[in-house]
Amino acid sequence: MTILAAAILSDRANSLANQPKPIQPHNLDLDQPKWVDQKQANQRLEALSENYIERKIAALEAGADAYIWLLANPSYRSRSATERSWPPITFRASQRRLIQAYIHVGLNRAQRYRDLTRINDWLSAVALVDALTQLSNRRAFDLELPSQIQAARTKDTPLCLMVLDIDFFKLVNDRHGHLVGDDVLRLLAKRLLANMRFYDMPFRYGGEEFVITLSNTDLIEAQGIADRLRESIACQPFQLTQSIDPAGGEPSETKNNQINITVSIGLTELHREDDGKGLSFLHRADQNLLQAKAIGRNRVVSV
Numbered sequence: 318m319t320i321l322a323a324a325i326l327s328d329r330a331n332s333l334a335n336q337p338k339p340i341q342p343h344n345l346d347l348d349q350p351k352w353v354d355q356k357q358a359n360q361r362l363e364a365l366s367e368n369y370i371e372r373k374i375a376a377l378e379a380g381a382d383a384y385i386w387l388l389a390n391p392s393y394r395s396r397s398a399t400e401r402s403w404p405p406i407t408f409r410a411s412q413r414r415l416i417q418a419y420i421h422v423g424l425n426r427a428q429r430y431r432d433l434t435r436i437n438d439w440l441s442a443v444a445l446v447d448a449l450t451q452l453s454n455r456r457a458f459d460l461e462l463p464s465q466i467q468a469a470r471t472k473d474t475p476l477c478l479m480v481l482d483i484d485f486f487k488l489v490n491d492r493h494g495h496l497v498g499d500d501v502l503r504l505l506a507k508r509l510l511a512n513m514r515f516y517d518m519p520f521r522y523g524g525e526e527f528v529i530t531l532s533n534t535d536l537i538e539a540q541g542i543a544d545r546l547r548e549s550i551a552c553q554p555f556q557l558t559q560s561i562d563p564a565g566g567e568p569s570e571t572k573n574n575q576i577n578i579t580v581s582i583g584l585t586e587l588h589r590e591d592d593g594k595g596l597s598f599l600h601r602a603d604q605n606l607l608q609a610k611a612i613g614r615n616r617v618v619s620v
Contacts, residue, residue, distance in 0.1 A: 369386050372384070372386060373386070382423060382426070383419050383422070383423060385415065385416060385419055444456060445457035445460075447520075447521040449499055449502055449503060449521070450502055450503055450505075450506035450521050451506065452506050452509075452519050452520055452521045452527070453518065453519070453520045453521070454520065454521055455520065455521070455522050455523055457520060458520040458522060458528055461518065461520075461530070462478075462530065462594070462595040462598070462599070463593055463594050463595055465518075465530055465532060466587060466591070466593055466594075466595050466598070467593065468532070469532065469533075469587055474532070474533045475533065475534055475535040475536075475586060475587065476530070476531070476532055476533075476534070476586070476587040477530075477531040477534045477535070477536060477538075477539035477584060477585065477586050477587070478528065478529070478530055478531070478584070478585055478586075478587070478595075478598055478599065478602045479528065479529040479530075479531060479539065479542075479543055479546075479582055479583070479584050479602065480522070480526065480527075480528050480582065480583040480584075480599075480602040480603050480605070480606045481509075481526070481527045481528070481529065481546070481580050481581070481582045481583075481606075482525055482526045482527075482580060482581050482582075482606055482610070483501070483502075483505065483525040483578055483579075483580055484578065484579045484580060484581055484610075484614040484615060485578075485614075486498065486501070486524075486525035486578075489501055489576070489578070493559075493576075494559075496559045497557060497559045497576070499559075500555075500557050500558055500559045501555060501557070501576065501578060502521075502525065504555045504556075504557070505527075505550065505555070505578070505580075506519070506521070506527075508549060508550055508553075508555075509527065509529070509546065511549075512545060512546050512549045513529065513542070513546070514542075516532060516533075517529055517530065517531055517532075517542075518530045518532075528599070528602075535586065536584070536585075536586040536619060539584055539586065539619070540584065540617065540619055543582045543584050543617040543619070544617055546580075546582070547579075547580055547582055547615065547616070547617055550578065550579065550580050551577075551578075551579045551580075551615055554575035554576060554577045555575060555576050555577070555578060556574065556575050557574050557575065557576055560574060579614060579615035580615070581606060581609040581610050581614045581615060581616060581617075581618075582606065582609060582616070582617040582618070583602045583603060583604065583605030583606025583607070583608070583609055583617075583618055583619075584602060584605060584617055584618065584619035585598065585601045585602040585605055585619060585620055586619075588601075601620065605618040605619060605620055606618070
């Protein structure tokens with residue numbers, strides 16, 4: 318919230334000072350110019366300026382965004398202490414305009430700050446989400462994995478990592494086109510979400526590769542989850558929204574605008590010697606994925 322601090326230069330304001338000033342600024346009557354000694358006038362202006370600076374510093378250090386120091390009318394300064402209590406101080410038209418201008422600037426600044434915060438939040442969310450699958454992307458994974466590793470070690474709980482890759486995905490793109498390939502990626506993301514626990518976190522790592530973090534899950538339990546995901550993908554064809562050219566696909570592969578795909582999965586559990594960023598953790602899961610590909614695909618390899 319923008320804070321506007323206003324001070325009235327008057328006998329009452331100056332009486333709050335603990336130490337008397339050599340030359341009191343309120344003795345300088347700006348509304349009734351008169352001939353004064355130039356040196357004395359300069360001293361008074363210097364005292365007035367120094368007093369203003371000190372008050373402004375104090376206001377800004379207290380958290381104000383702006384500071385206004387308005388001179389009270391001579392008629393107010395001429396009142397006794399009793400008379401000053403009522404009626405309240407009145408401001409000139411120019412002073413009222415100055416206060417209104419400060420308030421307007423403060424409100425505009427606050428609105429710009431809210432707008433900027435909202436835009437930054439939106440950009441942050443967009444930067445961490447894969448546009449095609451609506452899953453979190455690799456950047457989000459790179460930020461999340463170290464946090465999950467630290468949490469697992471702090472709580473002394475197991476953590477597993479699954480790397481999943483679509484088998485022969487390049488052939489899908491080559492035979493049916495990239496629109497069908499994109500459709501497969503979107504449908505696979507939905508299939509993953511439908512067959513995972515609510516606290517498991519899937520990410521699209523890149524291309525046809527996905528990673529899934531399994532918090533508070535040991536390797537035996539993670540193996541069962543990975544096998545269930547693999548079977549749910551292999552045993553149920555994907556109903557595409559994009560049309561498939563019958564001439565572009567094998568009869569065993571496509572039927573009624575459906576396509577069968579399989580995935581290979583590399584799985585590993587966090588080790589005590591793994592680094593805090595998760596590089597060795599991820600590398601081990603990726604090596605298991607390569608082994609699953611090498612020994613025939615459509616399988617889970619865990620170490």
